[in-house]
Structures are given as C-alpha cells and as structure tokens.
Amino acid sequence: MIATESTAARIARTSEPTAMMDAPAPGPLARLVDAGLEVPVLGGGLVRHVNLDTAASAPALAAVAAHVVEVLPYYASVHRGTGYPSQQTTALVEAARATVARHVGARDDDLVVFTRNTTDALNLLAAAVPGDTVVLDLEHHANLLPWRAGGRRVVVARPTIAETLEVLDAELARCPAALLTVTGASNVTGEVLPVDRLATLAHAHGARLAVDAAQLLPHRRVSLEASGIDYLAFSGHKAYAPFGAGALVGRADWLDAAPAHLAGGGAVESVSLDRVAWKQGAARHEAGTPNVVGIAAIARALSELERLGDAARDGHERALTERLNSGLAAQRGVRVVRGFDDVDDRLGIATIELERGSVGLLAAALGAEHGISVRAGRFCAHPFFERVASRANGLRASLGAGSSADDVDRFLAALSRLLADGPAHAYDRGPEGWHPLVDDRPRPVF
Incomplete structure (x- = not known):
C-alpha cells in the first residue's frame, strides 16, 4: 500500500471527503433488497454494507422481489x-415479452427472445449472422468471444471516439461485413458509446x-427504433432482476433462418425420427421450460x-458519478483508467x-x-x-x-x-485472491 502523508491521508481524517463538501448529497433513488444490510467486519462488529459492485451483479429491486x-x-x-395456473403463467x-419490447423501443416486427444472460444472447446471435462480424477490442468477453468461430475482424479502438469511428468506417469499406457489434457502455471505464x-x-x-447493453440498459433508456440498433442484448442480473434471465431483441429474419439455439421441446412444429420442423419466431430459440420467474x-x-x-x-447517477470522480482525483498514487479522450458521458463506473x-x-x-x-x-x-492500463489489474x-x-x-x-x-x-494471497489470514467474521445461518 502507498504510505505517504498526502491529500488522501488528510481526507481520511475528515468525516466527509473534502472535495465533496459542497456537492449535493443524494440518497438512494430506489429501494433494493439489500437496503440496510449489515455485514460483519474483522475484529467484530457490524457496519452497513456499501455495495459498489453493481456493474457485476445488482441486487434485486424490492418491487421485483415482491x-x-x-x-x-x-x-x-x-x-x-x-x-x-398454466394459463396465467x-x-x-x-x-x-411485450414489456421488454416497449422498454427498449423495439420495432413492430422485432423478436424478443428470452435467454439466460447477455452472454447467452450474443452466442445465439453469433450463430445467426450470415457473414463477417466487426468488433472493437474494448468489448467484454461476452461480446468478444462468441464471434471467434465465424469471420471475426477486431478493430483496435483509437484514443478518441472520432478516430475510432474513422477506423471502423475504413474497415467496413475495405471489406463488407454483415454485422458491427459494440458495447453500449464500457464495463471498465463506464464510457458511453x-x-x-x-x-x-x-x-x-x-x-x-448489435449492442451489448448489459451495462447501458440498467442506467440509460435505449430505443432500437430511434437509434437504429438492429440487435440488443442484456441481462436481468445487472438490471436489478437477478433471477437468471436475459434477452436478445432484434430483427427476425436472421433469427428465423438460424439453427435453433437449443434443440428440444417447445421449439418444434413436428418431429419424426429423421426430420424436424422448427418453429419461427422467438419460440425457435426458447426450447425447454423457460425461466418464468426470471422473465417476470x-x-x-x-x-x-x-x-x-x-x-x-x-440526475441521481450524474451527481454520484461526479462525486466519485472528484473524490478519486483528490487521491495521490491513484490513476483513473480511461479508454477515450473525448468522452464526457460516463456511467457510474470508475476503475x-x-x-x-x-x-x-x-x-x-x-x-x-x-464492509465495502x-x-x-x-x-x-x-x-x-x-491496452489502456499500465498495471496488471484495476479496482472498480x-x-x-x-x-x-x-x-x-x-x-x-x-x-x-x-x-x-x-x-x-x-x-x-491464495488461488482465489487475497483473503484475511484470520477471518473471524460469522457466516449467515443459511
């Protein structure tokens, strides 16, 4: 650890970070199931849990759990x-399905296919693309790995969005592709594309x-029709619904022509020992019993x-994001990771x-x-x-x-x-990372 008397040390001795004293102090916008959760700390005692890992998985909204x-x-x-009960289910x-379509501004003829998560949704789409796919190097593995089996061309993002658009334009002009797939917002930097x-x-x-909206959708409203997005993938567990479901929303023709995502009951019109007639539409890719609870x-x-x-x-997120970034700027020995020089729009993510x-x-x-x-x-x-960091790992x-x-x-x-x-x-430090040498924190009864 860095052990220097600095602005960081002086901040630590105050009840509130000095850079934040004059800023607004918003409280929670929504009630989540972990509101008021107390967790044990080393040496005994309980503190209110501070969850700053929602980019990985967000707790359920209380309304969702109810x-x-x-x-x-x-x-x-x-x-x-x-x-x-079956009819009501x-x-x-x-x-x-209709709620998801409305929320993301789907076109009338778009499909909403329920999946396990964003990774599942993008793997489904990867099997449907009739040609090469161009992808940026800044993607989460969920939007980088599924295209490896096909014609994947990776473009290294440039220091600015403007330059990145230029190299994408040149790549697509050089050799036609069927799909360009990008993240809506980086899960490392929070930068919105x-x-x-x-x-x-x-x-x-x-x-x-195609847009990987795993990070974007929980924070910003997005419309396929208004923006021109053809396919959108997202996960419930990042959008305050951690019950094991996600969705792929987009144009039907590629999905109707693609092999069924899973082979099984519910995806077929008829089956004989030597022939299968697959359904069209969302059902084609939703074989088996769906995750009803996750979908709801x-x-x-x-x-x-x-x-x-x-x-x-x-407004809530911008105020907190500014508070977070201003406080980090006051720390010595800390560098905030950025991917682009010209992005002002960021989600509440700082690495x-x-x-x-x-x-x-x-x-x-x-x-x-x-307890953080x-x-x-x-x-x-x-x-x-x-590419963008100078150390092996970051803290987000x-x-x-x-x-x-x-x-x-x-x-x-x-x-x-x-x-x-x-x-x-x-x-x-063990195989699973750093852990207390002596951990005296009690475990929950479950």
Whole structure:
C-alpha cells in the first residue's frame, strides 16, 4: 500500500471527503433488497454494507422481489397447459415479452427472445449472422468471444471516439461485413458509446449493428427504433432482476433462418425420427421450460425503472458519478483508467490503478475491514484493459439506483485510509485472491 502523508491521508481524517463538501448529497433513488444490510467486519462488529459492485451483479429491486413472491403460487408450465395456473403463467411470460419490447423501443416486427444472460444472447446471435462480424477490442468477453468461430475482424479502438469511428468506417469499406457489434457502455471505464452514430455508420456499409447493453440498459433508456440498433442484448442480473434471465431483441429474419439455439421441446412444429420442423419466431430459440420467474422479474424491473423516470435516474447517477470522480482525483498514487479522450458521458463506473501496491489486497481490505464491496481484476475485458492500463489489474467501483452519497463518501474515506496506512489486519494471497489470514467474521445461518 502507498504510505505517504498526502491529500488522501488528510481526507481520511475528515468525516466527509473534502472535495465533496459542497456537492449535493443524494440518497438512494430506489429501494433494493439489500437496503440496510449489515455485514460483519474483522475484529467484530457490524457496519452497513456499501455495495459498489453493481456493474457485476445488482441486487434485486424490492418491487421485483415482491413481484416474484406474488407470482410464484401460479407457477406452472407455459404454452401447453390447460389449467388456470398454466394459463396465467403463459400470459405472464407473453406480457413480459411485450414489456421488454416497449422498454427498449423495439420495432413492430422485432423478436424478443428470452435467454439466460447477455452472454447467452450474443452466442445465439453469433450463430445467426450470415457473414463477417466487426468488433472493437474494448468489448467484454461476452461480446468478444462468441464471434471467434465465424469471420471475426477486431478493430483496435483509437484514443478518441472520432478516430475510432474513422477506423471502423475504413474497415467496413475495405471489406463488407454483415454485422458491427459494440458495447453500449464500457464495463471498465463506464464510457458511453454513440450507438446512434455507430448504427448510421454500419448501415451505410450494408451492415447491421448489435449492442451489448448489459451495462447501458440498467442506467440509460435505449430505443432500437430511434437509434437504429438492429440487435440488443442484456441481462436481468445487472438490471436489478437477478433471477437468471436475459434477452436478445432484434430483427427476425436472421433469427428465423438460424439453427435453433437449443434443440428440444417447445421449439418444434413436428418431429419424426429423421426430420424436424422448427418453429419461427422467438419460440425457435426458447426450447425447454423457460425461466418464468426470471422473465417476470425482468419485466417488473424494467417497469419499475420506468416508474422512477429517466430524468430522475440520470440526475441521481450524474451527481454520484461526479462525486466519485472528484473524490478519486483528490487521491495521490491513484490513476483513473480511461479508454477515450473525448468522452464526457460516463456511467457510474470508475476503475483505478495504483502507482504502488496491490488492488487485490485493497479490495479485500475494503470488504473485510470496511464492509465495502468493490471488484479487482481485469473485468472480463482483458485485451482492452491491457491496452489502456499500465498495471496488471484495476479496482472498480460501480454505482446504481440504490447508491447514495454516503456510499461514495465511505468508499473514498476508506480508500484514503488504506492508501495512507495500509490494512489493519494481515492478509494472504491464495488461488482465489487475497483473503484475511484470520477471518473471524460469522457466516449467515443459511
């Protein structure tokens, strides 16, 4: 750990980071199931948990958890049952499909295919693309690895969005491609890409645009029809509905022509021992019993985000993001990772690297001694991280609808204290990373 008397150390001695004293102090925008959760810390005692790892998985909205409890008594098989619960479950799934379509501004003839998560959705799409795919190097592995089996061409992003658009334009002009696929927002830097401009660029070269919206959708409203996006993939577990479902939304023709994503019941019109007639539409790729609870949870989460309002969500996150970035700028020995020089629009995600010391040890101490959850590593975006960072790993703090100014301030104060003085307890590094040498925290009864 860095142990210098600095602005960081002085900040640690105050009840609130000095750079934040005059800033607004927003509380949580939405109630999540982990609101008020207390966690044990080393040496005894409980503290209120600060969850700054929502970019990995967000807790369920309280309204989502309540909805799941409400619908569970009616859980039954879908589309083929004649009993009342089965009919209601079928209606629930199809209503959820309509909710997803409305929320993402789908066109009338777009399909909504329910999947396990974003990774599953993009693997489904990869099997449907009738030609080469162009992808940026800044992608999460979920949008980098599925294209390896086909004609994948990787473009290294440039220091600015403007330059990156130019090299994408040149690549698509050099050799036609069927698809350009990009992240809507980086899970490393939080930088938001101009998906409408990317759609225009792709279409100008006869290609389609797919967007990995795993990070973007929980934070910003996106419309396929308004932006020109052809395919959108997202996960429920990042959008406050962690019940194991996701979705792929987009144009039907490629999906109708693609092999069924899973071979099984529900995806077929008829079967003989030597022939299968597959269904068209979403059912073609939804073989087997669907994740009814996960699908219902996604729809309820999206409806709740709509109820909160786009302006309120945007204002809440911008205030907290500014508070976080201003506080990090006051720390010595810390560098915030950036991918582009000309991006002003960022989600509430900040990844830092240290001049000296281990971010893994820092993350472990934040959790074990301060009850603050963050993440250390390369965030399943190894090529991008290795290009833009100067150290092997980074530490990421990520905000959400349940975050507050107090969360940000506690993180900044704990970070300052650890940078100045180091952890108060001994740690060891094992195969799973850093952990307390003696962990006296009790475990939950479950």
